[in-house]
Amino acid sequence: MNYLDSHCHINGEEFIDDLDAVLNNMLNNHVTKAMLVCVNLDDYKRSVKIKKDGIDFKIAIGVYPEDTNISEDIFKEYYEKMKEVDAIGEIGLDYHWYPETKEKQKELFISQIKIANQLNKPIIVHSREAMGDCFEILKEHHCRGVLHCYSGSSEMAKELSKMGYYISLGGPLTWKNAKEPIEVVKNVPIDKLLIETDSPYLTPVPNRGKRNEPSNVIYVAKKMAEILNIEEETLLKQINLNYDNLFNR
Numbered sequence: 233m234n235y236l237d238s239h240c241h242i243n244g245e246e247f248i249d250d251l252d253a254v255l256n257n258m259l260n261n262h263v264t265k266a267m268l269v270c271v272n273l274d275d276y277k278r279s280v281k282i283k284k285d286g287i288d289f290k291i292a293i294g295v296y297p298e299d300t301n302i303s304e305d306i307f308k309e310y311y312e313k314m315k316e317v318d319a320i321g322e323i324g325l326d327y328h329w330y331p332e333t334k335e336k337q338k339e340l341f342i343s344q345i346k347i348a349n350q351l352n353k354p355i356i357v358h359s360r361e362a363m364g365d366c367f368e369i370l371k372e373h374h375c376r377g378v379l380h381c382y383s384g385s386s387e388m389a390k391e392l393s394k395m396g397y398y399i400s401l402g403g404p405l406t407w408k409n410a411k412e413p414i415e416v417v418k419n420v421p422i423d424k425l426l427i428e429t430d431s432p433y434l435t436p437v438p439n440r441g442k443r444n445e446p447s448n449v450i451y452v453a454k455k456m457a458e459i460l461n462i463e464e465e466t467l468l469k470q471i472n473l474n475y476d477n478l479f480n481r
């Protein structure tokens with residue numbers, strides 16, 4: 233039984249000191265695939281050096297919604313890396329932290345979707361308190377991709393899955409107050425579901441309060457299998473297939 237983490241940031245500074253231990257925890261818990269998501273060029277430099285026998289790492293890079301004031305030169309550097317990686321992301325909209333740059337965020341998001349289509353690569357979408365606009369953009373500018381750590385409604389998740397998008401869930405699915413994420417799992421076809429940690433953030437129960445790491449994805453998978461009332465092994469087979477279908481084409 234093999235787990236995967238479709239979205240993590242173990243390429244970040246939080247993991248510099250004990251990355252080896254984190255990778256060993258992954259192996260010990262059979263987490264054998266992981267997407268390293270870069271939100272800046274330093275993350276990318278570290279990502280290409282992350283190697284471990286028995287774990288298949290992929291890399292994604294994209295200009296984060298925060299960075300709407302990125303210079304043309306730096307954008308070009310991102311673009312060069314985009315040609316090398318497995319996915320474009322995380323890109324999208326964040327109206328929680330950066331409500332003052334909504335219009336610029338939309339422009340940046342759309343321009344990167346166009347790049348992804350041109351390079352024939354999937355996108356990894358970040359959307360926080362912006363699902364309405366995000367939905368409209370994904371509807372109009374069609375592409376392959378996943379909505380990471382999905383926090384919108386189950387109805388919208390269903391619509392997005394019909395449009396071909398994958399819906400990824402993380403730690404919040406295991407939290408005591410989880411209601412909508414549980415409905416999302418029930419409403420999205422199993423062949424459009426993914427699991428993730430978003431390490432170092434959003435740690436699942438029972439490790440809440442600690443730094444998150446990819447080995448914790450096992451708790452997300454267990455919870456998802458429980459909600460769907462299927463064997464964990466059946467779920468994981470499908471999740472692995474979904475991941476490969478999205479990122480290995």
Ligand SMILES: [Zn+2]
Pocket residue numbers: 239241269322430
């Ligand atoms: Zn992330």
